[in-house]
């Protein structure tokens with residue numbers, strides 16, 4: 281308690297106008313709030329506390345690091361979007377470094393290298409640039425659904441391979457050999473364990489005391505570190521196997537020139553020929569392509585799983601979607617991504633939006649970091665704070681979303697059209713200069729996969745021997761993504 285008080289005094293000295301810190305619960309000596317914040321579903325705890333203190337901004341201390349949690353869209357927009365220059369860095373993610381992530385945009389602090397990687401990814405996935413991938417998305421969706429029809433019990437692995445094929449092709453542009461493909465498939469099937477079971481990113485003991493990452497497990501006794509060391513091979517395989525194949529095909533002159541790495545390898549080779557040091561090294565190109573692959577496949581796949589769960593728990597939504605599709609498109613052909621432009625099919629887009637609101641994949645997002653001291657709404661936000669946005673609290677804001685637990689795509693329809701006129705929630709894709717660059721691609725993939733499923737297969741719970749439906753038991757993990 282005394283140390284915590286001392287830290288408040290420290291902030292007071294650095295806080296010329298003596299603004300108070302945002303409200304926070306009592307903390308402990310040395311640990312700060314580390315042992316106060318639950319490791320499972322901290323987003324729910326933050327939401328409750330936000331209500332208790334009647335403040336959408338909360339303050340915590342994780343060991344020595346100040347932590348700010350933004351619980352409303354308004355606060356996240358005011359800070360992360362409008363003050364983007366101050367809130368676009370990232371804390372250090374030591375555990376992810378242990379796993380061997382390469383030069384990955386998602387975890388890069390604000391720097392010239394970040395700007396280069398961000399510009400590269402942002403321009404690759406604009407609304408207009410992703411049109412070129414529509415044929416790949418449609419083909420992959422139809423192939424996945426055919427596989428589901430042929431082996432329905434493996435439906436989830438077919439959806440996973442749908443999601444991974446798209447981003448693997450876009451990033452690396454290669455068909456892998458049988459052996460390489462088997463290794464990548466194995467890594468993708470286990471990747472969720474790495475992404476979902478690591479706890480809130482940047483918040484573990486190891487993230488707060490990086491030197492511990494170098495010590496033996498028997499000394500540190502950290503499950504998170506053990507997990508990062510044991511499962512790091514998954515991340516490394518996802519980086520290295522497809523990139524090695526791209527380079528091999530590039531050397532042989534057979535690499536497709538419409539994939540992400542092709543122009544970059546071309547530029548690198550050109551600069552090397554001229555003995556020039558270019559902007560991007562080989563590890564940069566490898567890291568950027570792997571970022572697309574890894575950030576893209578698990579998120580898209582998990583969104584599809586949540587969509588299936590929503591259909592199982594809200595069957596009228598599934599039936600309404602099929603009825604609309606049959607009325608608007610008919611049954612003589614399969615839907616295509618150009619149908620998305622038809623305003624009569626807006627309900628299908630709202631299903632995709634509602635999936636992200638109903639179960640935000642990263643309930644606390646990927647944390648940002650403040651670069652300078654700031655003041656918001658009369659509260660002091662210290663420099664160097666880890667800033668989480670609580671997408672889960674935003675999705676459950678009852679002033680904005682009526683019956684938030686209900687999966688209800690109609691909520692976004694205008695009131696005049698029989699809807700509730702509620703706004704689509706942007707938070708599941710983040711804020712400001714770190715907002716997800718893959719959002720449009722992901723939504724298009726989810727749309728085509730679900731719409732193709734809706735018109736071709738029935739989705740319902742298994743029926744037990746007693747004639748009753750067996751409801752699936754669903755549990756979400758607490759990590760970078762679910």
Ligand code: HEM
Nearest residue numbers: 385386575576579583646708709710711714715716718722
């Ligand atoms: C439904 C699927 C997806 C969801 C819910 C999602 C969500 C997110 C979130 C919450 C962030 C952090 C934003 C922030 O810090 O403010 C993020 C960042 C990112 N996403 Fe996505 N994402 C999805 C799909 C994709 C896809 C398909 C790609 C690749 C094409 C992608 C690439 C990235 C990258 C590279 C970043 C890091 C951006 C940065 O740090 O500057 N994401 N995503």
